[in-house]
Amino acid sequence: MTVTHRSYLFVPGDRPERFDKAVAAGADVTVLDLEDAVLPDAKARARTAIRGWLSAGGRAAVRVNGLGTEWHEDDTAVLATPGITHVLLPKAEEAAALAAFAARLPASLPIVPLIETALGLWNARALAAVAGVRQLAFGSVDFQLDTGIEDDDRGLLHARSQLVIASAAAGIAPPVDGVTVALDDAARLAADVRAARGLGFGGKLCIHPRQVAAVHAGFAPDAAQLARASAIVAAAEHAGNGAVRLNGQLIDRPVVERARRMLAQAG
Numbered sequence: 544m545t546v547t548h549r550s551y552l553f554v555p556g557d558r559p560e561r562f563d564k565a566v567a568a569g570a571d572v573t574v575l576d577l578e579d580a581v582l583p584d585a586k587a588r589a590r591t592a593i594r595g596w597l598s599a600g601g602r603a604a605v606r607v608n609g610l611g612t613e614w615h616e617d618d619t620a621v622l623a624t625p626g627i628t629h630v631l632l633p634k635a636e637e638a639a640a641l642a643a644f645a646a647r648l649p650a651s652l653p654i655v656p657l658i659e660t661a662l663g664l665w666n667a668r669a670l671a672a673v674a675g676v677r678q679l680a681f682g683s684v685d686f687q688l689d690t691g692i693e694d695d696d697r698g699l700l701h702a703r704s705q706l707v708i709a710s711a712a713a714g715i716a717p718p719v720d721g722v723t724v725a726l727d728d729a730a731r732l733a734a735d736v737r738a739a740r741g742l743g744f745g746g747k748l749c750i751h752p753r754q755v756a757a758v759h760a761g762f763a764p765d766a767a768q769l770a771r772a773s774a775i776v777a778a779a780e781h782a783g784n785g786a787v788r789l790n791g792q793l794i795d796r797p798v799v800e801r802a803r804r805m806l807a808q809a810g
């Protein structure tokens with residue numbers, strides 16, 4: 544089964560005193576950030592801090608600066624440090640450029656391209672198919688800047704659905720939704736997670752440790768859903784190759800498979 548990471552928690556790469564605290568927050572993936580969270584004059588200091596923490600036994604992902612930026616090559620050199628679990632590449636747009644980047648990485652290092660521009664979305668299917676890509680992530684804030692879309696709900700519905708479809712077509716894990724910037728609005732975060740899950744996303748980017756638990760809860764099936772899934776699978780196994788009936792309803796194969804997938808992921 545393809546592993547779906549529910550949460551990616553960013554921590555500035557020039558704040559090493561926060562690294563252990565970020566890991567302790569329990570996100571599926573902790574991301575040491577060299578891009579947006581680090582000012583230009585702090586990039587070199589951030590690289591040194593990340594290397595030092597990893598060399599002392601730390602494990603985390605790293606978000607590098609984008610292809611073509613003045614910092615990209617030095618960031619890429621950091622990726623040879625043991626302990627890096629994933630690499631996040633911002634503003635991924637062209638499959639050939641992504642494949643060339645992947646070819647320079649240590650063997651089997653998973654890649655999470657961030658789709659943050661109109662061109663990146665246009666090429667999402669090809670990006671998802673590049674060897675080494677494990678999940679796509681939606682950089683919704685930058686995407687809105689690039690496209691001029693102001694509404695972050697219905698205005699981004701097409702983009703979000705395209706990422707879900709591109710991921711499914713490429714056979715990789717469901718994508719990761721963008722951040723919720725309202726740090727003190729628990730209701731907004733819960734609504735954003737619920738909407739993303741309903742669209743087929745598998746996780747969400749986080750910018751504060753306290754968002755992690757809510758994201759995990761939102762992407763986990765509740766007790767009633769698990770009970771129904773268990774009943775569906777039990778009915779299917781009892782029926783063998785015959786039609787499945789449950790509580791007066793005919794259950795077809797896709798419903799049974801979704802129930803099995805839910806139970807496998809929960810387990």
